[in-house]
Amino acid sequence: MSAMKMYQAPRTLEEVMRAAGETGATIFAGGTDLMPRWSKEIVPRPAAVVDIKAIEGLSGIEVTDGEICIGACTLMSGLDESAALRRAAPILAEAASRIACPQIRNRATLGGNLCNASPAADTAVPLIALDAVVDVAAPGRAGATSREVSITDFFQGPGKTALEPGEVLTRVRFKRPAAVATWAWEKFGTRPAMEIAVASVGVIVEASDGVIERARVAYGSVAPTPLRGHGAEAALVGRRLTDETIGGCVAAARGEISPISDVRASAGYRREMVGVMLRRMLEDARGG
Amino acid sequence: MREVVEKVDLAFEVNGDSVRLAVSPDATLAEALRDDLELNGTKTGCEEGECGACSVLLDGKVVNSCLVLALECGGKSVVTIEGLAREGRLHPMQEAFVNHGAIQCGYCSPGMIMTAYALRLENASPTEAEVRRALEGNLCRCTGYRKIIDAVLSLNNGESRHD
Amino acid sequence: MIKTSGDTGTVNKRGTDQESLIGGRIPKLDAPEKAVGLTRYLDDIKLPRMLYGKILYADRPHARVVDIDTSPAAAMYGVRAVITAADIELVRFGFGSDNTALKGEKVTCIRDEIAAVAADTPEIAGEAVKRIRVTYEDLPVVATIEEALASGAPVIHEGAPNNVPFRFDYDHGDIDEGVSQSDVIVEDTFSSQRVAHCCLGTSGLIAHFGPDGRLTLHSLTQVPFLYKHDLSRIVGVPPEKIRVIQPPIGGGFGSKLDVHPFEPICVFLARATGRPVRMVFTREEEFFATPTRQPMVIQLRSGAKRDGTFTFRDVRMTLDNGGRTSWGATTPWISMRTFSSLYRVPHVRQHVDVIYTNNIYACAFRGYGNPQATFALESQIDKLAHELGMDPLDIRLKNAQEPGETTGQGMVLGTCGLADCLKTAAHNAGWDVKHSGPQKPVGKSRRVRGLGMASLFHVGGGAKIYRSDGCGTILQIDDFGGVTVQTGASEIGQGSETVIAQIVAEELGLPIENIRVVNNDSDLKPWDVGVHASRTTFIAGNSALRAARQAKGKLLVAAAEKLNREPDELDLAKGNVVDRETGEPIESIGKVLRGMHFGRKNEMIQATEFYEPPSKMPDEGHKGDISACYAFGTHVAEVEVDLDTGVVRVLGISAAHDVGRVINQLGIEGQIEGGIAQGIGYTLTEEVKVEGGRVVNPSFTDYKLVTTHEVPELKLEFIETHDPAGPHGAKGVAEAPLVPVAPAIANAVYNATGVRMTDLPLTPERVLAKLNESREAERGATDG
């Protein structure tokens, strides 16, 4: 028998880490991943939760010339509605805008989406394509210490992250993509809204004189974690976006993902959809 | 299971009234509204954020009250379906739903109306595409949505804008 | 006359410029209360000292129950009763008499109810059922029809050693003759899935015994009087001691036509505790522990002459009945009527096998076996047209039923607007322009568009499946012209209350605001068979109309006496007694009423009516004029198919329905639009997935209802055929709009891609697989 006996909403990170580290309280942000799991009894309610939304400085979007820095408690609706983010890194704003529905986007946080570590987390794919890093606050002897983890190292398996007990994800940072970069992000589902991705793909490419100089490809829902597409990237860099290049890139993508079959789709169909989305994105990028 | 635990004081504002309650730490906002405040207009159809029947405004933003802990609302303001009508007169959004046939069994209606109301707080004359997007998290099994969309659009200066 | 649904913004009420209430856009009378959140649904009702009930399900598909230990549950604080099969009298019920409230010996599907608890809070009840320890001996699971029919298959119910509890046969004409007359014959197998009603308000009940032994139920049933009768037998309370109160319900769609095991269980808990017990399902329970639409496999063979004339139709249906029987098993009775009578066809045969498996089972669901049949039939008619090189519209028009015909199954079509429906729906969809050959891709994309059509046939004037299909009305008028109509009909959100009020107000010349409809308490309301078969507007409407006519007659006689006129010189309008010729008001209705009451005669106006439709129960061969009239309609769907992903998007639906006469334009549009949305979900996204007897997607996350985004452009038209039997000429239509959606979409997919989809739902994955198959085949053909 489990019961939630304590709810607290401290104002400082130290208090959060103390609660999470010492008493084992569950960190609670928007609750949109946690609460359904409790009500459906997939996991028992924890004895204590510590709400991190009252902590100062944990939400907001800062866009400078060089870098974009987003607080962990920033809402999906905040990402969607931020004109600055739409300009600087539209790929992330777009992914956030396609999560669930307004009610969820008004509660779901960026940090929660990442810390929940679902292979289908919609913001993970663009963040991988953006080479993001996350700042993690760790309880140290003299207050909090901070460490930086690259987004690809952050995800370690379904529901598993690089966070140690008591650690808090505080910020997500990435370099502002070059103005010339083209981007695309798409998720595939059977409905236009309220869909957990069957598969998703994000792409950022920079080309000069038609030759691709830099490419980032990432996938969601087709591996135990959101995945960076090293093979697909390699198939692009140094080449022009010819049919052959696109074909090679798609083949590489199909080879480097490891989808499973479940109630939403079969492995084969997921693989197929990654190929279709990627091909269409690259064809669009070529301009046509 | 939720064993009997000590309740905690909660003070917040509901439909403009200040309210004090003792709730258990795991109670959802939906439960506090329905069970403690007898504001049964807020419905629950799934308790996992999928149907929107429990939609209310929390500090002006529409949320699923089944996914909010009651204790999170300390010091905040909540508006429910019971808070829209003034002096016994339906709010224009409620009237539009009635007159457009947007209500059949009515179970989705409070959540729909609150979500549509929230949309119009931010966007006084939404396009049809904006209305569809705003209501994408509210399920209705009876109406097929057409009359709901029409009801919301009818408030755009008395006429609908299609795009 | 054809009416178009145009602007949806205007509201007509009597007293404004519109003279007649019939055909107006009348908002539902209960809508304002619902809009402000004051309507009390079942889960909003609390009775003093009420307890909360919870059921323990077997959660295994096939097993013997060896032992049940309830003591850990009973020992919990706050638990007031724990019951198992050992504590109750096990009365068999359900269409197959193969169900009991609780199961004590054998489990035949995961949802089998094993034990139940009543406790102080829902949480305690929930924890208590988890603590009940049941020892099972698992038996081999029969997960499919094939496994059930294999030799040496485990026997699921002893009464059916071959696992085939029912077979039904129907025929008219002679198939062999039909075959010999045919120039083309086509044959296909169609399959359809389990779908859930997904009422937004979940199932539930409050049961409560009074000190006099009377049982009061707050029930969501759609059939209160049959329910009383059935439940009485199961729980051992005489029907006259049962009161059924029907609170507003969060959706019905056929889900509440049967007595479900949780209902007697809740009554047994109330009896065991002596306190009111409320049981309300979670969404998850709603998905796995309530019945679904009946899944069907339909093998269909049909033929036509070179000119398109249909010759014969040979149907074999196989039903996965699941582990117990609710109404699902009987849905082929309605399928039959579509196969035999939607179009003229001289030779028809249908054979049905109903097969036990260890899956969950099915009950009634809007359309009742008709959507499945119409999917098969209308898909195959398209194929026949293709084989014959005919336009799908022409082949349908050639064979369409006409007014005055008696169909092969003995149904007499007094009015029939099918041909008009076909032409109108096609015209509005731009059929001539858009439906031509394989469609071209949209722009440079890999998406193609196409058009498809399908028609429907359904009962429109009730369905006499019991000896009475009637409905009673008790009508009384107070001293001020306020009218209370006690109707047998039940309101399930469909708007029957408003239609009845309109009909009465119209007849009595009173504003609709003066009419109160009482329809939710079996102690007050007269008998009615229940809300099903789209019968309420027709049957309850006729009953109310006749009661109102009686009352009007009495009023006019009294007025004539008072005014020294003849009754037939007078009429009622706008709250007054008026001169029939000139329409001049003479005296207010209220004054006449008070004159009757307080004057010499001391009379009040009351009228009672029991309306029984002129339909007949079918004979043993399923033939007969089962309904007082029949509804027809046609939908044309326009779709866009993504050739790379298999995603089908419905762009538009043009629908034309023979509704007899529109009584409430707003209400009828709502029924059609809602039915279409359910139909789109049925066609494209919805499926209760069952693997090895288990439901694997029991939530809205993975059971996908359509959302606001998927509502296509709709063009609705009503074909008014003024059926002489209907109230003001109206027919019932509630179920109809869902019926033809799937084949219209599937035919449009064929038109767009040349690929014929025979299995529902048309998921992207399934469509893509078929597209790939046909590409392979084409490649093979060109290579070879």
Ligand SMILES: Cc1cc2nc3c(=O)[nH]c(=O)nc-3n(C[C@H](O)[C@H](O)[C@H](O)COP(=O)(O)OP(=O)(O)OC[C@H]3O[C@@H](n4cnc5c(N)ncnc54)[C@H](O)[C@@H]3O)c2cc1C
């Ligand atoms: C109906 C519905 C639809 C959804 N649709 C989508 C969708 O389309 N796409 C999608 O990606 N997701 C979807 N989700 C999932 C969910 O909304 C998102 O993952 C959301 O971003 C989670 O954020 P949260 O703040 O609500 O997390 P919470 O539920 O508060 O937390 C999630 C997890 O992260 C931990 N955590 C949260 N913040 C931190 C932090 N700063 N540091 C350390 N640990 C932390 C929590 O302890 C918990 O384990 C959906 C959920 C629902 C209910």
Ligand code: FES
């Ligand atoms: S009850 Fe909250 S979203 Fe369904």
Ligand code: FES
């Ligand atoms: S009106 Fe019934 S669910 Fe919307």
